[in-house]
Amino acid sequence: MMAGPGARGPARHMGYRVHRERGPSVAPSQRSHDLEKEELTTLSDTQDDPTSRQAGAPLDQVRRQWNELGRTDPLWAVLTERGKKDGAWGVDEFLATGVEEIDAVMADVAAAGLAPGSGSALDFGCGAGRLVQALASHFDQVTGVDVARSMVATAAELNRKGTACRFVLNERPDLQVIPSDSMDFVYCCRVLQHMPTRLSSGYIAEFVRLLKPDTGVAVFQIPSKPSTTLLGRLMRVVPGPLVERVRKMQMHGLSPERVTQIVQAAGGEVVKVDADESAGPHWLSFRYLVRRPVAVPGEPRP
Numbered sequence: 578m579m580a581g582p583g584a585r586g587p588a589r590h591m592g593y594r595v596h597r598e599r600g601p602s603v604a605p606s607q608r609s610h611d612l613e614k615e616e617l618t619t620l621s622d623t624q625d626d627p628t629s630r631q632a633g634a635p636l637d638q639v640r641r642q643w644n645e646l647g648r649t650d651p652l653w654a655v656l657t658e659r660g661k662k663d664g665a666w667g668v669d670e671f672l673a674t675g676v677e678e679i680d681a682v683m684a685d686v687a688a689a690g691l692a693p694g695s696g697s698a699l700d701f702g703c704g705a706g707r708l709v710q711a712l713a714s715h716f717d718q719v720t721g722v723d724v725a726r727s728m729v730a731t732a733a734e735l736n737r738k739g740t741a742c743r744f745v746l747n748e749r750p751d752l753q754v755i756p757s758d759s760m761d762f763v764y765c766c767r768v769l770q771h772m773p774t775r776l777s778s779g780y781i782a783e784f785v786r787l788l789k790p791d792t793g794v795a796v797f798q799i800p801s802k803p804s805t806t807l808l809g810r811l812m813r814v815v816p817g818p819l820v821e822r823v824r825k826m827q828m829h830g831l832s833p834e835r836v837t838q839i840v841q842a843a844g845g846e847v848v849k850v851d852a853d854e855s856a857g858p859h860w861l862s863f864r865y866l867v868r869r870p871v872a873v874p875g876e877p878r879p
C-alpha cells in the first residue's frame with residue numbers, strides 16, 4: 578500500500594543520499610464517494626472542479642506531489658512496507674522486490690497464452706526503477722517513464738543494467754514521447770491509482786497505441802473503489818482531501834467495465850482481469866492483461 582513520508586532531515590540509502598524535505602504542500606483533491614458508485618470520480622475529474630481551475634491543474638498537482646515524495650523518501654514512497662520508512666529500504670532488497678514481481682507477471686502472461694517479443698518494454702510510472710531493471714532481464718531495451726524529476730534521478734542513480742534501461746521524464750498527459758506500435762510490452766503498477774481518472778483513462782488508451790499490433794502485451798493495475806474494510810468504508814464517506822492529508826497521496830479508481838470500454842475504444846482487447854493486491858487491503862484492485870489485435874479491414878474490432 579502507498580503512503581507518504583512524514584519525517585525530515587537527510588537520509589542515506591546504501592551509499593546514495595536522499596534529500597528529505599517537508600511533505601507535499603498541495604492538498605490533493607478527492608471528494609467523498611457515493612457508496613453505490615463504481616467509478617470514483619474526483620473533484621479534479623470534472624470541469625466544475627475548483628482546484629482544477631487554479632494554477633495546479635490535475636497533472637501538475639500529481640507531478641508536484643510525487644516530486645516531493647521522490648525528494649523525501651523515494652523507496653518508501655514506492656513501496657510503503659512496515660519498517661521501511663525514513664530511508665530504511667536497502668537497495669538490494671528493494672530491487673529484489675522488482676525481480677519477484679516481474680518474474681511473476683511474465684509467468685502469468687505466458688500462462689495466458691500470450692507471447693510478446695523480447696525487444697522493447699515500457700514501465701509507466703517507473704518511480705525508482707525497480708521494475709525497469711527487472712524487465713531488463715526479459716527485454717533488450719526497457720524505458721522507464723515518470724512524471725517526477727526526483728524519481729527519474731533516483732532511478733538513474735540506482736540503475737545497475739547500464740544502457741538496457743533508460744529513464745524518461747514525461748510531464749505530459751499523454752505518451753507522445755513514445756512512438757506508436759513500438760512496444761513489445763507495457764507494464765504499469767501502483768501508478769494509475771494516484772491520478773484523477775481523466776488522466777488514467779488517457780494513459781490506458783496510450784498503452785494500447787504503443788503496443789506492437791498482434792504480439793504486443795500490456796499489463797496494468799488500477800483499483801476500482803475502496804474495499805469493505807473499516808478504513809475502506811471510511812474512505813467512501815470521509816472527504817478525500819482529509820484522507821489524503823494523512824496518506825499524502827491521491828487515490829482514485831476506475832471500474833473494470835470502464836477500463837474495458839477504454840481499452841476497446843483504443844483498439845485493444847482485455848484478455849484477462851485478475852484481482853490484485855497492490856493497492857493494499859483498503860481498495861479493490863484489478864490487474865488487466867491487454868493485447869492489441871491486428872485490425873482487419875472491413876471487420877468490426879473485437
Ligand SMILES: C[S@@+](CC[C@H](N)C(=O)[O-])C[C@H]1O[C@@H](n2cnc3c(N)ncnc32)[C@H](O)[C@@H]1O
Nearest residue numbers: 643654655702703704723724725728766767768
Ligand atoms: C507508488 S510509485 C510506483 C513506482 C513503480 N511503478 C513501482 O511499483 O516500483 C508511483 C509512481 O508513479 C509516478 N507517476 C504518477 N503519476 C504519473 C504520471 N502521470 N506519469 C508518469 N508517472 C507518474 C510517480 O511519480 C511515482 O514515481
